[in-house]
Amino acid sequence: MSTIVSKYFDIGYMESLAQGTSALHQRDARALVLTTFIFIVTVVSLDKYSVSALMPFFFYPMSLMVWGGLPVGYVLSKAAAVSVVALMVGIFNPLLDRQVFVWVGPLGISGGWMSYISVLLRFLLTVTAVLSMVAIAGFAVFCQALRTLGVPKPFVVQLMFLYRYVFVLTEDALRIERARKARSFQPGAMRYSTYIPLLGHLLLRTFDRAERIYRAMRCRGFDGKFRRLQRSRCTGADVLFVVGWAAFFLAARAYNIPAQLGHLIMGTKG
Amino acid sequence: MSHHLVEADSVHYAYPDGTKSLQGVSFRITHGESVALVGENGAGKSTVLLHLSGCLFAAQGQIRIGEYPVCAANINAVRRSVGMVFQNSDDQLFMPTVFDDVAFGLLNMGLGKEVVEAKAAAALETVGAAHLRQRPPYRLSQGEKRAVAIAAVLAMSPDVLVLDEPSASLDPAARRRLIELLKSFQHTKIIATHDLDMALDLCSRTIVLHKGQVIADGRTEQLFQDEELLQRSCLEKPLRLQGCPVCGK
Numbered sequence: 442m443s444t445i446v447s448k449y450f451d452i453g454y455m456e457s458l459a460q461g462t463s464a465l466h467q468r469d470a471r472a473l474v475l476t477t478f479i480f481i482v483t484v485v486s487l488d489k490y491s492v493s494a495l496m497p498f499f500f501y502p503m504s505l506m507v508w509g510g511l512p513v514g515y516v517l518s519k520a521a522a523v524s525v526v527a528l529m530v531g532i533f534n535p536l537l538d539r540q541v542f543v544w545v546g547p548l549g550i551s552g553g554w555m556s557y558i559s560v561l562l563r564f565l566l567t568v569t570a571v572l573s574m575v576a577i578a579g580f581a582v583f584c585q586a587l588r589t590l591g592v593p594k595p596f597v598v599q600l601m602f603l604y605r606y607v608f609v610l611t612e613d614a615l616r617i618e619r620a621r622k623a624r625s626f627q628p629g630a631m632r633y634s635t636y637i638p639l640l641g642h643l644l645l646r647t648f649d650r651a652e653r654i655y656r657a658m659r660c661r662g663f664d665g666k667f668r669r670l671q672r673s674r675c676t677g678a679d680v681l682f683v684v685g686w687a688a689f690f691l692a693a694r695a696y697n698i699p700a701q702l703g704h705l706i707m708g709t710k711g
Numbered sequence: 712m713s714h715h716l717v718e719a720d721s722v723h724y725a726y727p728d729g730t731k732s733l734q735g736v737s738f739r740i741t742h743g744e745s746v747a748l749v750g751e752n753g754a755g756k757s758t759v760l761l762h763l764s765g766c767l768f769a770a771q772g773q774i775r776i777g778e779y780p781v782c783a784a785n786i787n788a789v790r791r792s793v794g795m796v797f798q799n800s801d802d803q804l805f806m807p808t809v810f811d812d813v814a815f816g817l818l819n820m821g822l823g824k825e826v827v828e829a830k831a832a833a834a835l836e837t838v839g840a841a842h843l844r845q846r847p848p849y850r851l852s853q854g855e856k857r858a859v860a861i862a863a864v865l866a867m868s869p870d871v872l873v874l875d876e877p878s879a880s881l882d883p884a885a886r887r888r889l890i891e892l893l894k895s896f897q898h899t900k901i902i903a904t905h906d907l908d909m910a911l912d913l914c915s916r917t918i919v920l921h922k923g924q925v926i927a928d929g930r931t932e933q934l935f936q937d938e939e940l941l942q943r944s945c946l947e948k949p950l951r952l953q954g955c956p957v958c959g960k
């Protein structure tokens with residue numbers, strides 16, 4: 442469980458990344474959310490066999506990571522942690538669609554494999570873009586931006602609570618795991634007889650703690666609405682940011698840029 | 712609030728599992744008083760504090776904060792008057808940065824941006840945590856967390872400060888700083904604690920709870936000399952009053 446805490450739920454570190462001072466950190470969170478939303482819609486709307494056409498889209502998450510001063514390895518490791526979902530989503534594609542779609546020399550690649558690769562690439566693009574955006578804006582600001590962009594309040598509040606309670610759950614899990622280890626003398630996996638009461642205990646403790654946190658919030662006037670000091674206003678640079686990237690996404694959507702470049706270099710007709 | 716009076720009148724409360732936590736608790740605390748609530752574990756100290764801040768409502772009897780009876784209809788007025796610092800600061804701090812956390816209550820009060828920024832900065836300055844303003848709360852030491860939790864409450868300018876075990880899990884230096892900080896406040900203070908030395912330092916009056924009832928209410932120094940009372944409440948005479956272990960003077 443401590444591995445889970447350190448590797449998969451180190452969201453606290455992500456929050457510290459939002460304290461950066463790069464030009465991207467100065468962007469209004471709504472601009473980042475809107476641009477990322479347009480990015481996701483464009484990426485998802487591409488043809489199911491698209492692989493080369495997806496390549497230019499890597500420019501966006503890479504730009505966020507590089508210009509936002511984010512550790513690329515950290516963001517990719519977070520994406521990898523949830524990649525099992527994408528691996529499962531397209532796993533039967535190679536079996537269901539066996540018709541050769543493209544020849545690479547003597548090697549025929551079926552449509553199933555192409556669509557599977559496409560699913561994985563789309564997953565990588567969208568997840569790294571969202572993670573980078575949240576790391577730059579900070580989760581609370583991200584939620585506030587969602588709200589101002591018209592996302593329903595119950596959904597945004599649920600997101601905020603989920604985020605808060607992930608910390609609670611993992612902190613308690615860590616303590617329980619430490620206590621178990623301190624009294625375990627045999628290495629190896631936990632037995633079910635230990636695991637089940639431990640999980641039950643964790644759940645009860647988390648309920649208890651969640652109740653205390655909620656009380657503390659109520660004591661300071663929490664009424665279901667998260668308010669924060671507005672850090673920035675939407676400026677011309679923010680509008681330019683959204684429009685510029687949207688234009689790039691639409692261009693990359695309309696024209697298969699790598700294919701066009703290939704044809705140009707090879708002197709063939711597209 | 713006109714007189715900053717805190718009054719409990721025969722308050723009864725039982726938790727949903729049937730545990731009778733308060734059984735006819737009565738007291739009256741006036742403006743500017745510093746009062747320690749002491750007693751064994753499960754005596755009802757924290758339950759009293761939760762009633763004062765409107766987190767729980769009395770099943771019988773009544774709690775009044777100034778002119779407001781503590782009830783659902785008055786809850787906002789009560790919470791503006793009473794600032795509660797919880798036992799575990801981690802329960803209280805949840806925003807991404809220290810400054811956001813201190814500003815949280817102020818924003819909920821509907822104050823403007825400039826006022827919020829000024830009050831939050833002033834509160835952090837008061838507790839000596841101005842340098843922590845951009846730090847994420849979960850990365851602070853226990854002492855720093857406690858200071859920030861107090862700043863978060865102090866920023867809201869409450870009339871009454873209610874603190875649940877404020878010195879718990881602090882190292883001696885942080886505990887001493889906390890005591891000096893609390894001493895400097897002119898608020899009415901109600902402090903639930905097992906730390907009788909701190910109670911002796913901060914509170915001129917002490918209320919002793921035992922099994923949900925007030926069994927003593929009087930001057931702190933006088934009550935802490937009563938060994939029978941302390942023993943009955945599973946407490947121990949503060950070190951300062953214990954005297955020399957050899958000659959007893």
